[in-house]
Amino acid sequence: MKCQFAIALCGVAGAIILLLTCSAPPDGKTVFIESGCARCHGINGSGSAQAPRLEDLQSKWTPESLEAFLIDPPAYAKDNARLQAYLKKYATPMPKLEIAPTRRKVLVQYLLREKREATTDERK
Numbered sequence: 234m235k236c237q238f239a240i241a242l243c244g245v246a247g248a249i250i251l252l253l254t255c256s257a258p259p260d261g262k263t264v265f266i267e268s269g270c271a272r273c274h275g276i277n278g279s280g281s282a283q284a285p286r287l288e289d290l291q292s293k294w295t296p297e298s299l300e301a302f303l304i305d306p307p308a309y310a311k312d313n314a315r316l317q318a319y320l321k322k323y324a325t326p327m328p329k330l331e332i333a334p335t336r337r338k339v340l341v342q343y344l345l346r347e348k349r350e351a352t353t354d355e356r357k
């Protein structure tokens with residue numbers, strides 16, 4: 234009987250540990266990769282060139298504006314001259330992607346942290 238109780242207790246502890254690790258938000262880079270952003274965008278040495286490179290966004294976005302853009306890129310781009318200019322250059326506009334709010338927050342933090350590395354300077 235005692236042993237069964239101990240096994241049950243282990244099960245509960247295991248479930249709690251599992252729940253904690255599963256519900257912790259992943260880091261921004263993981264969200265970037267898992268959301269398929271690198272299919273179009275390049276960021277410091279990796280990713281594609283179907284869309285503007287995503288370094289040095291600090292000078293263009295605040296956490297609030299970047300979040301608003303990511304919620305609905307086509308709607309945001311409508312009133313933004315800089316994004317409109319990009320749309321003439323790139324074939325596929327930025328799509329609306331479903332990203333959970335907690336994941337979007339860490340993604341924004343990651344994007345606003347990335348600075349152009351010295352070695353990638355020549356790839357303007």
Ligand code: HEC
Nearest residue numbers: 268269270272273284285293310316319320323325326327
């Ligand atoms: C199908 C290609 C495609 C995908 C996938 C994509 N984007 Fe974009 N993105 C674009 C294009 C094209 C633009 C340029 C303007 C526009 O569409 O609004 C852009 C613009 C941006 C900008 C503004 C860049 C600047 O210079 O200010 C950011 C930030 C951005 N994307 C982040 C992301 C993130 C984060 C993801 C993944 C969640 C993502 N994009 C997925 C094509 C894409």
